[in-house]
Amino acid sequence: MKDGEPLASPDDLSGQPAPLYEARKGVYPKAVNGPFRRFKWAIMAVTLAIYYGTPWIRWDRGPYAPDQAVLVDLANRRFYMFQIEIWPHEFYYVAGLLIMAGIGLFLVTSAVGRAWCGYACPQTVWTDLFQHVDRLVDGDRNAQVRLAKGPWTFEKMVKRGLKYLIYLAIAFWTGGAWIMYFADAPTLTVDFWTGQAALVAYGTVAVLTATTFILGGFLREQVCVYMCPWPRIQTAMMDEKSLLVTYKDWRGEPRGSVKKAQAHPGAFGDCIDCNQCVAVCPTGIDIREGPQIGCITCALCIDACDGVMAQVGRPRGLIDYCTLDDAATEKVGGTGQPIRKTLTRPRTLIYFGVWIAIGAAMLFSLGQRTRLDLAVQHERSPLYVQLSDGHVRNNYTLKLRNMETRPRRVAVTVSGLPGATVWTEGGTREGAGQEIRLMLSPDSVARLKLFIAAPGAGPARQDFTISTRGLDGDPRGDSDIIQFDRPEAGQ
Amino acid sequence: MADLKQRIDEATGTSTVGHEWDGIEELDTPMPRWWLWTFYATIVWGLAYVVLYPAWPLVNSATEGVLGWSSRGDLEKEMAADAKRRAPTVRAIAATAIADLPAKPELMQAAVQGGGAAFRVHCVQCHGAGGAGVKNLYPSLTDDDWLWGGDLSAIEYTVTHGIRNPDHKATRTSLMPAFGRDGILDAAQIGDVVSFVRMISGQERPGASSARGATLFADNCAVCHGAGGEGGRQFGAPKLTDAIWLYGGDRDSLTATVNQPRNGVMPRWNNRLDPVTIKMLSAYVYSLGGGEKGLAPASGGAVEGRGAVGQP
Numbered sequence: 028m029k030d031g032e033p034l035a036s037p038d039d040l041s042g043q044p045a046p047l048y049e050a051r052k053g054v055y056p057k058a059v060n061g062p063f064r065r066f067k068w069a070i071m072a073v074t075l076a077i078y079y080g081t082p083w084i085r086w087d088r089g090p091y092a093p094d095q096a097v098l099v100d101l102a103n104r105r106f107y108m109f110q111i112e113i114w115p116h117e118f119y120y121v122a123g124l125l126i127m128a129g130i131g132l133f134l135v136t137s138a139v140g141r142a143w144c145g146y147a148c149p150q151t152v153w154t155d156l157f158q159h160v161d162r163l164v165d166g167d168r169n170a171q172v173r174l175a176k177g178p179w180t181f182e183k184m185v186k187r188g189l190k191y192l193i194y195l196a197i198a199f200w201t202g203g204a205w206i207m208y209f210a211d212a213p214t215l216t217v218d219f220w221t222g223q224a225a226l227v228a229y230g231t232v233a234v235l236t237a238t239t240f241i242l243g244g245f246l247r248e249q250v251c252v253y254m255c256p257w258p259r260i261q262t263a264m265m266d267e268k269s270l271l272v273t274y275k276d277w278r279g280e281p282r283g284s285v286k287k288a289q290a291h292p293g294a295f296g297d298c299i300d301c302n303q304c305v306a307v308c309p310t311g312i313d314i315r316e317g318p319q320i321g322c323i324t325c326a327l328c329i330d331a332c333d334g335v336m337a338q339v340g341r342p343r344g345l346i347d348y349c350t351l352d353d354a355a356t357e358k359v360g361g362t363g364q365p366i367r368k369t370l371t372r373p374r375t376l377i378y379f380g381v382w383i384a385i386g387a388a389m390l391f392s393l394g395q396r397t398r399l400d401l402a403v404q405h406e407r408s409p410l411y412v413q414l415s416d417g418h419v420r421n422n423y424t425l426k427l428r429n430m431e432t433r434p435r436r437v438a439v440t441v442s443g444l445p446g447a448t449v450w451t452e453g454g455t456r457e458g459a460g461q462e463i464r465l466m467l468s469p470d471s472v473a474r475l476k477l478f479i480a481a482p483g484a485g486p487a488r489q490d491f492t493i494s495t496r497g498l499d500g501d502p503r504g505d506s507d508i509i510q511f512d513r514p515e516a517g518q
Numbered sequence: 519m520a521d522l523k524q525r526i527d528e529a530t531g532t533s534t535v536g537h538e539w540d541g542i543e544e545l546d547t548p549m550p551r552w553w554l555w556t557f558y559a560t561i562v563w564g565l566a567y568v569v570l571y572p573a574w575p576l577v578n579s580a581t582e583g584v585l586g587w588s589s590r591g592d593l594e595k596e597m598a599a600d601a602k603r604r605a606p607t608v609r610a611i612a613a614t615a616i617a618d619l620p621a622k623p624e625l626m627q628a629a630v631q632g633g634g635a636a637f638r639v640h641c642v643q644c645h646g647a648g649g650a651g652v653k654n655l656y657p658s659l660t661d662d663d664w665l666w667g668g669d670l671s672a673i674e675y676t677v678t679h680g681i682r683n684p685d686h687k688a689t690r691t692s693l694m695p696a697f698g699r700d701g702i703l704d705a706a707q708i709g710d711v712v713s714f715v716r717m718i719s720g721q722e723r724p725g726a727s728s729a730r731g732a733t734l735f736a737d738n739c740a741v742c743h744g745a746g747g748e749g750g751r752q753f754g755a756p757k758l759t760d761a762i763w764l765y766g767g768d769r770d771s772l773t774a775t776v777n778q779p780r781n782g783v784m785p786r787w788n789n790r791l792d793p794v795t796i797k798m799l800s801a802y803v804y805s806l807g808g809g810e811k812g813l814a815p816a817s818g819g820a821v822e823g824r825g826a827v828g829q830p
Contacts, residue, residue: 046548047549048548049549412650412658412660412807415760420660476807
């Protein structure tokens with residue numbers, strides 16, 4: 028709805044039914060300069076560099092593990108992140124990271140509003156990148172509008188072709204970078220271009236190229252407005268003390284050009300109705316209508332407005348980050364709280380505390396975890412075996428995880444079961460004692476059948492301990508308490 | 519809906535649909551155009567799917583679709599691909615004598631796994647899950663007591679030729695006479711023999727009855743079970759001095775056995791399973807814990823490498 032136009036009355040509606048489907052209104056954001064724009068450039072550079080560059084960082088882990096710093100090795104079920112190696116059973120670390128990411132979003136939203144949407148969301152970053160491509164090929168806002176509305180001339184066709192080609196190149200690079208996280212990047216790159224890579228690699232690149240091309244090139248702000256649930260969730264996270272991009276209408280209204288203001292001093296506010304805030308908006312909204320779902324708080328309108336205010340010699344900050352509380356205070360002539368105060372309040376401190384606590388707990392447990400792990404399963408069929416000399420044998424399946432990237436020499440010991448002897452498939456009962464010794468391959472799971480025999484006289488169910496320890500310097504290991512079964516009396 | 523009161527909502531500038539419930543109204547926000555195109559795309563997808571894949575149910579079947587795809591076809595393909603994947607291992611097992619299997623840990627492991635699968639199909643009905651056996655009916659395959667021998671070759675022979683198959687020459691066979699039923703021994707004599715057997719297995723103290731039984735045992739039983747009751751595998755005659763009793767070691771059970779033995783039967787498998795499956799089955803049975811070594815043990819344990827089969 029245009030400004031100043033009166034609301035249509037219900038009578039007007041009867042003749043003109045609202046359209047069922049609404050075509051997208053073109054958004055052609057104007058280039059703008061200012062501190063927030065520079066901040067956005069910096070964030071775009073950092074996030075894109077992280078995304079495209081991370082798989083190429085090398086990290087030496089010795090001869091038994093890949094040397095890629097960040098690698099999600101799905102085939103071998105390992106997740107490498109610099110010096111941390113995560114096994115599938117340690118997936119709770121990933122869950123912890125996701126929880127931290129969630130609480131981090133709560134924290135950021137309650138403190139600075141939709142900062143994630145405005146600066147760091149991939150949809151925002153890639154849309155920003157694609158809009159820059161638009162300006163590079165088609166020119167700034169006015170040229171873009173002219174070209175969009177104009178007929179299909181040769182020039183338009185060339186420009187459109189070039190633009191979509193650049194879109195496609197970025198999209199392809201984006202899809203291509205994704206798969207590098209799942210295999211050795213240099214090898215995969217060679218395999219990819221020589222047709223040797225797995226079908227799923229090509230499929231993934233194709234799908235991600237298509238989604239990047241469509242979401243970044245065409246759907247853009249519609250993803251935020253129609254598809255993304257996060258803006259809706261965020262409205263529940265924010266309160267009166269969250270920072271919002273705010274048009275200070277108490278200072279700006281009524282709007283009037285510089286000329287009008289000079290003609291009638293005191294009759295007009297600071298807003299000169301130049302529409303620059305609308306022109307630079309990447310989602311095509313008018314911030315002067317107040318907080319709305321389309322506002323991703325990228326703050327480009329602040330840059331635009333500050334630039335204009337400087338030109339006309341009025342103080343900056345007609346559009347600015349402001350909390351709802353401060354807005355109410357400033358409306359009645361007061362001054363808002365300093366930003367330090369709005370940021371440190373119980374809510375943000377609690378989020379921050381929880382976030383730090385989870386992070387610290389994960390770091391602590393990462394430092395404490397043993398890399399030699401044992402899991403024993405008591406075989407159920409049969410529960411026990413009567414041996415000919417009157418002893419009873421129980422069978423166990425033993426899983427020994429050597430999570431270090433070096434071969435290990437370990438011992439497996441039975442304790443708490445008098446007279447017990449233990450041997451494995453390769454061994455014999457005759458040579459069995461209380462302990463077996465094994466070599467474990469690096470970064471592997473050894474699965475062996477454990478036979479344990481004990482005298483037949485004893486309780487029908489008895490708990491005992493199977494433990495493992497390293498014999499090569501690092502004695503830390505693991506143990507498990509498990510049952511030994513005997514036939515009940517009379518059986 | 520007599521009184522539709524459409525109006526423009528002031529805050530959003532969008533018209534309402536006109537319904538009103540206790541003051542709650544609904545905005546008539548138009549759908550975005552891309553949504554409409556997505557909807558058309560799903561219709562096109564659906565039409566293509568109906569043409570390409572089985573879709574319309576008919577009385578006995580469904581339309582086949584021009585691609586000729588079926589889930590049974592998928593299964594067949596997967597089975598064929600898996601058979602192809604296993605072929606080298608199967609060939610290697612076929613080319614290896616069973617006694618040499620333990621010296622090749624990877625092959626032995628594959629044979630044990632394949633044998634386990636075959637065991638769960640063909641053998642569990644009698645021998646129970648994991649070869650635990652059934653008391654008073656079928657022997658346990660996991661203990662260290664074997665009627666016909668527990669090394670790999672002996673197990674393979676038993677599985678191949680079966681036990682007491684009248685139609686098969688090479689089958690393992692022997693018959694324990696029904697001493698009581700056929701009147702070879704009278705009740706008192708059977709009691710004495712049972713006393714002797716319980717004495718040599720350490721369940722009773724020596725006495726007058728077991729002393730009489732010793733003579734009877736030497737005359738009637740020792741030819742198969744051995745002079746000291748140590749058993750005879752060439753006859754499948756169980757060891758009588760140990761703690762393992764297939765049909766029970768108490769007085770009543772032993773009396774019943776001497777009276778009328780069971781002479782258990784196992785089918786031969788060489789007319790139902792191929793030699794490789796039999797070899798794998800034997801390796802599996804051998805691996806259950808009672809396997810008798812004729813060979814030096816290979817190593818302290820099977821250690822899987824990265825990405826090996828069955829690794830979590």
